[in-house]
Amino acid sequence: QVQLQESGPGLVKPSETLSLMCTVSSGSIKNYYWSWIRQTAGKGLEWIGRIYSSGDTNYNPSLKSRVTMSVDTSKNQFSVKLTSVTAADTAVYYCAREDNGLFLDYWGQGILVTVSS
């Protein structure tokens, strides 16, 4: 059973960069797409973007100017950076695996990131 675990700071100051990592265990990171999704309090899911194990990326057009994703296949990890954060970026951030680029079959437990000074 593939497991994903998000890690990173739970508090980020406004205008700074949010950085999160997702560690994949009990499975290889190779030959899959890996996504980041966020959910603000009481709201729905917002897809941030995805990265293939080769490094190819797709980003949400509304966040594209502020998002960068990377992957480290040697460590079975992938990460996301979101620059110039504001309070609107406060959310629970999930990492997930995309099976064949079609659906999200494994999800991390999520990590709450609060943007506040």
Added chain:
Amino acid sequence: QSVLTQPPSVSAASGQKVTISCSGSSSNIGSNYVSWYRQLPGTAPKLLIYENNKRPSGVPDRFSGSGSDTSATLDITGLQTGDEADYYCGTWDSSLTARVFGGGTKLTVL
């Protein structure tokens, strides 16, 4: 404003059937597979249906999905109190080159 449209809430009595709709356009549902996710309070979403109508191992056959043109539906029969959750549809949007979700539907079992 979500790209896919779902009713904010649905309700039905225990043991009954409920249908959750998901409406999109030709660039998303009309040309890509739909998946459904269930999110219990305080937990991460979990895959419920993939490729329009397939169930992952462990998901009971009370849950079924279907699709037509630019819309999809999730049917849940034999409702149980444990089915109370938020349900999301999702798919790929070929025009946006992005994954999109519905706004979510809160299911209440009466």
